[in-house]
Amino acid sequence: MQRPLILVTNDDGITAPGIRNLVEFMNEIGEVVVVAPNSPQSGKGHAITINSTLTFEEINLEGPQKDYSLSGTPVDCVKFALDKILTRKPDIVVSGINHGANSSINVIYSGTMSAAVEAGVEGLQAIGFSLLDFSWDADFKEAKTHIQDIVRKVLANPIPKGIVLNVNIPKLKSSEIKGIRVCKQAHAKWEESFDERINPHGKKYYWLTGYFNNMDTSENADEVALSEGYISIVPVKFDLTAYEYLDQLKGIME
Amino acid sequence: MQRPLILVTNDDGITAPGIRNLVEFMNEIGEVVVVAPNSPQSGKGHAITINSTLTFEEINLEGPQKDYSLSGTPVDCVKFALDKILTRKPDIVVSGINHGANSSINVIYSGTMSAAVEAGVEGLQAIGFSLLDFSWDADFKEAKTHIQDIVRKVLANPIPKGIVLNVNIPKLKSSEIKGIRVCKQAHAKWEESFDERINPHGKKYYWLTGYFNNMDTSENADEVALSEGYISIVPVKFDLTAYEYLDQLKGIME
Numbered sequence A, B: 001m002q003r004p005l006i007l008v009t010n011d012d013g014i015t016a017p018g019i020r021n022l023v024e025f026m027n028e029i030g031e032v033v034v035v036a037p038n039s040p041q042s043g044k045g046h047a048i049t050i051n052s053t054l055t056f057e058e059i060n061l062e063g064p065q066k067d068y069s070l071s072g073t074p075v076d077c078v079k080f081a082l083d084k085i086l087t088r089k090p091d092i093v094v095s096g097i098n099h100g101a102n103s104s105i106n107v108i109y110s111g112t113m114s115a116a117v118e119a120g121v122e123g124l125q126a127i128g129f130s131l132l133d134f135s136w137d138a139d140f141k142e143a144k145t146h147i148q149d150i151v152r153k154v155l156a157n158p159i160p161k162g163i164v165l166n167v168n169i170p171k172l173k174s175s176e177i178k179g180i181r182v183c184k185q186a187h188a189k190w191e192e193s194f195d196e197r198i199n200p201h202g203k204k205y206y207w208l209t210g211y212f213n214n215m216d217t218s219e220n221a222d223e224v225a226l227s228e229g230y231i232s233i234v235p236v237k238f239d240l241t242a243y244e245y246l247d248q249l250k251g252i253m254e
Helices: A017-027 A076-085 A104-108 A110-119 A142-157 A222-227 A243-253 B019-026 B074-085 B104-108 B111-121 B139-154 B222-225 B243-253
Strands: A005-009 A029-039 A054-059 A066-070 A090-097 A126-131 A164-171 A179-182 A188-198 A204-214 A228-237 B003-011 B031-037 B054-058 B064-071 B092-099 B126-131 B163-170 B179-182 B190-197 B204-214 B230-237
Touching: A005 A017, A005 A076, A005 A179, A005 A243, A017 A029, A029 A076, A066 A076, A066 A243, A076 B204, A090 A110, A090 A142, A090 B092, A090 B179, A110 A126, A110 A164, A110 A228, A110 B104, A126 A142, A126 A228, A142 A164, A142 A228, A142 B222, A142 B243, A164 A222, A164 A243, A179 B243, A188 B074, A204 B074, A222 A228, A222 B031, A228 B204, A228 B243, A243 B139, A243 B179, A243 B230, B003 B019, B003 B074, B019 B092, B019 B139, B031 B074, B064 B074, B074 B111, B092 B111, B092 B139, B104 B190, B111 B126, B126 B139, B139 B163, B139 B230, B163 B222, B163 B243, B222 B230
Parallel strands: A005 A029, A005 A090, A029 A066, A090 A126, A126 A164, A179 A228, B003 B031, B003 B092, B031 B064, B092 B126, B126 B163, B179 B230
Antiparallel strands: A054 A066, A164 A228, A188 A204, B054 B064, B163 B230, B190 B204
């Protein structure tokens, strides 16, 4: 039997420890091809490159996988891999491991999750993985068995078309992780505050800063599950239609 | 009575004809403040600027509104306007008019719609407008009464929290537009094809190209409504949870 073909991408760039760990974990499950950005792409959301051009390089990194770096966004990587690099359809696309959370509303800003969504749009099985640790030297090894377990479960039980998975992992030792909780996206938002500075020429400039405000205490909200020591898995749709509001809106607009 | 405060933004840049027309239409409805990108931001999705800084300028353009150009993405514009420019909460945020369609799956790539979604995350009423004409000198005037009518209806009938509107307008004379149809996001995708070229130094580079493939013939799919001469309005949610799949996923993962 052919081993599953696994496409790996991310938004922190092809040399980030998060993706190198994910590649190592996936090499034990299938044949791995990596197509990932050649530079960090955090916060790029579902951006695509349409007003400039793309280049790619095959690079040699440790391990049996093939590695390609692309001068684009995470979504570009998925599109480019499918059109120009892979010779057959991947059995699954995994994105990450992101350095930092992509829980709740972060799903819409996240390059990691946008790559997974793009794979879903292409009709593929897809999962985004994020660890709740922003540091470059975060310990991804503690998540290894959990990540492998989730990928194997998805390969054995395909997710319906139109849905991809958003997996967030608490910053805990493997033995301290209490298990997996299937969750909804918590109702939360960033409270922005732009930090004003003056440049050497006297002109004001701004850094985007802020704090995360979770307003959701439901047991099955991803933020709550994570705070209680569980891995959260949110099934994410990319049909954004608010079906429950269609009839009322017809009454107002038509 | 205070006139409604209307924040206007877009993704084609503050001088694009689409936003200048929208500003003109909105000046007849309320007090208008424009905070828009200083350069084109098409295809930027829900990107935010976190690894570089932002600057803004007040600029003088024709009309009673105030205009501010920001060195960021559409989502940055909404965040920045709320934190640093507006002195009270806007009654509505309108984004566009985009030069080109943002119907069906384009909602996830669209800077125009991401600005509207960001306003929704902030708890505000929000609408993204797009005209099915990519040309810079598209005739936006034909859409004027329809756009004003939709904005007035939303101001009079607030949309529930968590939902924003994606409005697409066919390229037709006002008298040829058959009316408004409240729609779902059509099931459709881009079939990518990267156009390979060779640069003067002998290195390959690529342009993202492709064609749009609508697979949805439902009467209430936005693509169908538009092709039949209707304005489509899709209510868009940013809670992406696939609630209908939660129980089945629990059976697999927990």
